[in-house]
Amino acid sequence: MTEAEVYTAEDLSLGHFLYALMSAFPLFFLPVFFSLVINISQTNVASQSLLATHLRWQRNSITGLMPLLIIGYFIPQLWLSIPVFTFALIWFSYRIFKGWLGLNDNLSMY
Known part of the structure; x- marks a missing residue:
């Protein structure tokens, strides 16, 4: 997919909610853990949707943070x-x- 593709309207509130949980990481990293659990449990999201690219971006961010x-x-x-x-x-x-800025601008994350 390219950035110029137009996505159909979809509910992105889950993505915003998970970014908000991730941004609360100074609170003992518990919100980050909750966002990872919620993120992994989202199996009904279409794999090529805008939300799916952000869920993958969030998973990779959290799993990259842990080894560091x-x-x-x-x-x-x-x-x-x-x-x-x-x-x-x-x-x-x-x-x-x-x-989060990419989600606001309806850009997919890779």
Whole structure:
């Protein structure tokens, strides 16, 4: 699909809700876990729809965050683990903002 394709009207409120949960990650990452569970449970979304591309983007963002946090946790030197945590949170924030803005503009995410 190209960005120029026109999508039919579909309810994107689930995507907005999951991005809102993901953006609440400073709250002990519990909202991120809930958004992943809700995201994975969405099996009735058409695979080529706009919402499906955003659900995939969100899953990849969350599953990409987890290894970075685990690596940062197991680095014994604090001066090394803090930059890993900082990079992980900045990268995750970027993915949330880019995805949510793309959803607002009706752009698919790859």
